[in-house]
Amino acid sequence: GPEFHNLQELRQSASLANKVFIQRDYSEGTVCKFHTKLPSELDSRIEKTLFEDTVKTLNNYYAEAEKIGGHAYLEGCLACITAYLIFLCMETRYEKVLKKISRYIQEQNEKIYAPRGLLITDPIERGMRVIEISIYEDRSSSGSSTSSSTTSSSGR
Amino acid sequence: MKNCEYQQIDPKALATPSPAPTPSRPCLEKKPKRLKRKWEVFPGKNRFYCDGRIIVARQSGVLPLTLGLILVTSGLFFIFDCPFLVQHLTSCIPVIGGVLFVFVVISLLQTSFTDPGILPRATPEEAADIEKQIDNPINSSSSYRPPPRTKEVVINEQVVKLKYCFTCKIFRPPRTSHCSLCDNCVERFDHHCPWVGNCVGKRNYRFFYMFIVSLSFHTAFIFGCVTTHLALRSQGGNGLVFALQQSPASALELVVCFFSVWSILGLSGFHTYLVAANLTTNEDIKGSWSGKSGNEESGNPFSYNNIFKNCCSVLCGPMPPSLIDRRGFVPTEDEVRAIPAEMELPSIKTDINMVGRGPTSGHAPPPFLPPNP
Numbered sequence: 001g002p003e004f005h006n007l008q009e010l011r012q013s014a015s016l017a018n019k020v021f022i023q024r025d026y027s028e029g030t031v032c033k034f035h036t037k038l039p040s041e042l043d044s045r046i047e048k049t050l051f052e053d054t055v056k057t058l059n060n061y062y063a064e065a066e067k068i069g070g071h072a073y074l075e076g077c078l079a080c081i082t083a084y085l086i087f088l089c090m091e092t093r094y095e096k097v098l099k100k101i102s103r104y105i106q107e108q109n110e111k112i113y114a115p116r117g118l119l120i121t122d123p124i125e126r127g128m129r130v131i132e133i134s135i136y137e138d139r140s141s142s143g144s145s146t147s148s149s150t151t152s153s154s155g156r
Numbered sequence: 157m158k159n160c161e162y163q164q165i166d167p168k169a170l171a172t173p174s175p176a177p178t179p180s181r182p183c184l185e186k187k188p189k190r191l192k193r194k195w196e197v198f199p200g201k202n203r204f205y206c207d208g209r210i211i212v213a214r215q216s217g218v219l220p221l222t223l224g225l226i227l228v229t230s231g232l233f234f235i236f237d238c239p240f241l242v243q244h245l246t247s248c249i250p251v252i253g254g255v256l257f258v259f260v261v262i263s264l265l266q267t268s269f270t271d272p273g274i275l276p277r278a279t280p281e282e283a284a285d286i287e288k289q290i291d292n293p294i295n296s297s298s299s300y301r302p303p304p305r306t307k308e309v310v311i312n313e314q315v316v317k318l319k320y321c322f323t324c325k326i327f328r329p330p331r332t333s334h335c336s337l338c339d340n341c342v343e344r345f346d347h348h349c350p351w352v353g354n355c356v357g358k359r360n361y362r363f364f365y366m367f368i369v370s371l372s373f374h375t376a377f378i379f380g381c382v383t384t385h386l387a388l389r390s391q392g393g394n395g396l397v398f399a400l401q402q403s404p405a406s407a408l409e410l411v412v413c414f415f416s417v418w419s420i421l422g423l424s425g426f427h428t429y430l431v432a433a434n435l436t437t438n439e440d441i442k443g444s445w446s447g448k449s450g451n452e453e454s455g456n457p458f459s460y461n462n463i464f465k466n467c468c469s470v471l472c473g474p475m476p477p478s479l480i481d482r483r484g485f486v487p488t489e490d491e492v493r494a495i496p497a498e499m500e501l502p503s504i505k506t507d508i509n510m511v512g513r514g515p516t517s518g519h520a521p522p523p524f525l526p527p528n529p
Contacts, residue, residue, distance in 0.1 A: 019281050019285070020285075021281075021282055021285045021286075023327075024329065026309045026311060026316075026318070026329060026330055027309060027310060027311060028311070029311050029312065029330065029457070029458055030329060030330055030331055030343075030344070030458070065474060066473075066474055066476075067474070068465075068468060068469045068472075068473050068474070072468075072472060072473060072474050073468055073472045075472070075474070076362075076468070076471060076472025076473065077472060079472075079475075080362075080366065080471070080472070083258065083259050083262040083263060083266075083366070084262070084263070084266055084362070084363060084366070085262065087475060092474065092475045092477075093474055094474045094475060094476055094477055095477060098477060124477070124479070125481075126276075126279065126282070127275050127276035127479040127480070128479060129275070129276075129278065129282070129326055130282060132281075132282075
């Protein structure tokens with residue numbers, strides 16, 4: 001696949017070819033968790049272990065945000081006593097973890113995904129439904145990629 | 157549906173942005189479009205106030221009535237009954253009443269104005285991707301709706317069916333339901349409450365529970381105090397009629413409280429049971445886990461089988477963020493075609509704030525926009 005040295009280069013010389021969506025894994029209930037299996041479209045682009053690590057780390061972050069334990073109860077009780085008004089002024093633990101996730105995704109994009117012509121979209125921007133991975137092609141070879149993108153998006 | 161095809165970025169257009177139109181040119185070209193916030197193009201049936209900070213269902217139902225009843229009854233209580241009771245009993249009464257009143261009003265407003273856990277609809281690319289994966293029998297007529305699509309998943313050794321939502325074009329997560337009044341999929345959907353004018357779901361269930369519990373206490377408290385007030389007044393051979401004549405407002409409060417306390421207490425009791433069993437009203441009515449609808453499996457796979465743990469997880473669990481990003485900006489057509497602006501380094505910091513918190517969220521996207529071809 002195409003190689004880009006950094007995000008800057010990706011932006012300047014590539015065009016969007018396709019998007020892959022990693023769906024949610026509900027086998028453990030309603031907690032936010034994504035499937036770790038590498039989709040076939042990315043087989044040639046990125047090593048399986050790297051991809052799995054990224055998704056597993058994300059899953060761990062979400063598990064940390066949604067963990068019900070001592071700290072969460074304290075936060076909940078305190079909130080209840082103040083008639084939940086502290087939510088208006090205080091940043092919840094979930095929001096703190098979401099910021100960490102944003103930084104992690106940015107870092108992963110810079111170091112691992114952009115050099116391989118891929119970009120990960122933060123799941124929060126897709127309503128936590130999917131991890132959207134955009135596949136880019138080198139503009140010089142984009143004659144073939146537009147046809148592939150039309151066939152994939154017109155599959156009704 | 158939006159065109160899913162992506163066009164290449166014209167390298168010339170990127171390298172040299174076209175100059176701004178000179179003032180001598182007539183203003184026939186379109187004016188620069190004001191960037192819209194996402195709440196303005198929200199597809200569900202909701203209304204927004206304060207530039208997207210406050211969300212309510214389209215039909216506010218009887219929320220004004222609920223608020224009116226609470227304010228009027230409490231107001232009458234503080235004005236007409238409290239002075240007498242403070243004089244004859246204790247000055248704790250208006251204090252307790254005041255605290256309860258504050259809790260009731262605040263939790264009511266929070267229930268009504270908080271996003272209940274609305275799931276944003278799928279983007280066109282996602283919808284196309286899902287449709288590809290579903291086995292769809294060939295249909296040429298657009299009016300023929302394919303059979304309901306379901307996906308099965310095993311949670312806690314129990315098979316749970318996930319349904320496909322035709323409106324939102326997603327497979328609904330477990331416990332999510334589509335509210336036809338608001339036209340949204342809501343996570344952990346409990347019910348649509350006309351009294352608060354909003355759906356009750358994952359994000360505002362704790363406010364709703366606090367509302368009905370504090371309202372039960374408040375109604376019972378006023379009922380008790382008014383009864384005591386009238387009893388004290390009718391002592392000494394005066395009789396009840398005399399007491400009522402002296403304090404007519406108390407009669408009104410008595411009537412309102414008497415008729416509402418039973419239903420509110422009943423509702424609180426019912427929801428306490430639901431919280432302890434980690435159930436939603438929707439699941440309880442449909443009998444999703446109790447085997448009523450012919451399911452062989454029974455038992456709620458989401459329950460921790462421990463009352464304390466269930467209560468804590470429902471009421472004191474972490475507060476999930478709002479997923480609909482009401483105050484974020486809608487990306488323009490140009491941004492959609494270009495490499496997403498969120499990938500640019502400085503803009504990611506603004507996107508972090510998009511969980512919908514106050515004035516920090518919803519910054520304008522960075523100026524990197526390829527001009528119109």
